[in-house]
Amino acid sequence: MKRLLTLNRHLTERIGFTAITLLAMVTVLPIVGTIIYILIQGAPAISLEFLTGFPRNGMREGGIFPAIIGTLYLALGTSIFSVPLGIAAAIYLSEYASDTPLTRTIRIAIINLAGIPSVVYGLFGLGLFVLFLNFGTSILAASLTLSIMTLPVIISTAEEALRAVPQSFRTVSISLGATRWQTIRRIVLKEALPGILTGVILGLERAVGETAPILFTGAAFFLPKLPGSPFDATMALPYHLFVISTQVPEMPIQIQYGTALVLLAFVLTMNLIATVIRSRARARRQW
């Protein structure tokens, strides 16, 4: 009787573990499936001409070069605004702010900022940057809109990275005659940098993949030439994908999947870079 019970217990455990393992594997399926599917469908479209050429014949032929360049411009523009601002805000929150109604308000604002649907950011960007500030439908307006959307991600990951630096480093540094700012610059920021970079990349990654915020603020349906200044509109990968998937009749399917593949490669590469930075920093960390 006793042996039977023990056996039973082992069996129950086996079944339980198997179920959990299967469920865990199910979560991997969608991502792997998506990647494989897009790879198979899109890979035939990838060619030198596709990556470096302009769209031809109502975008049914040719390449997606302007969309790739446009996405790079938007990523660059977004990082110019959101990175310094986000890191400064994180430093303020982690290093200087004490727990006052003001800082609590800032924190709540950041959390809520992260929850706003991206199309609402698009509308806000249209109102503020395109119309009120008169930047027009432009890389500048789109970058600013994407920056606002990216900020919460950058701020919260950067703040977390800063807070992870042991308090004792700060105390010791101050006791050796450092000012608060010297301590932040020479110790805290240096140690938090990999974590901050990860946050920046993840934030930009999100910005790069978004369609809604640039829809009204900077994205162009089709442009015969590359944008020449920040005040020009630009093509961009996610919007281009939307356009060729829904707005152009008789669109060859491999161009759609080719575009999706390039966008996916963009995003996954950024993810990979973030992961490498993180694991390298973890190996080298001295605390």
Place this chain on the structure above:
Amino acid sequence: MNKIIIESLSLQYSDGTESLRDVSLDIRQNAVTVLFGPAGGGKSTLLRCLNRLNDLTEVKSSAGRILIDGENILDPQIDVIALRRKVGMVFARPVPLPMSIRENIIYGLELAGEKRRAKLDEAVERSLKLAALWDEVKDRLDAPAIALSGGQQQRVCLARVLALQPEIILLDEPTSGLDPISTGKVEAALQELKKDYTIVLVPHSVQQAGRTADYAAFFLQGELVEYGEGKSIFTAPKEKKTEDYITGRFG
């Protein structure tokens, strides 16, 4: 000669923890003064007042004066940075900054604006020798300080303070995490150092207090119970409470 004069110092933290009540104490130059007593008695608080490290903590109220060389260091107007260079501190747990041994030692000097390589090298050698660590690390000064043993790390921390050529050294249970041999090395270094420095030590045991004290102050729940020469306090304490603590009746 008195290096530090503490006059009716009272302090209370905002979170209601450890505090000091009307403490008056003169600390001698070129001697080891030991602040001892059970936990929560105010020893560390007092230590952290002496280099104004309490500025980092929220303090509810404080009163009294601390004169170092005649200057009241609790005056908000004083140059706190200069004070901290003059009054160095070694903490209970060794905290090597995340950099090499050499960079740890010159950290404070670089902040003070010293850029000359020769001066910095000289400071590294001098302070590591004073901390009795030079022979053990002279061939690997560029190795990360965290790679050293606990006892060596603590002596790096001591050397880091010494590099700034302070006048006063505060030590808050500096040997609490160390083995007896490392502890012995730190204690021996202190006996050497007191010739040139004023040393205030919170020991991690009554035994260490007895071994190291030229002067000793017994703290109990924020109050200074007894203060005098180490010899007399540990052999013939005047106060009953001091005697009870030393002989192990409570603590």
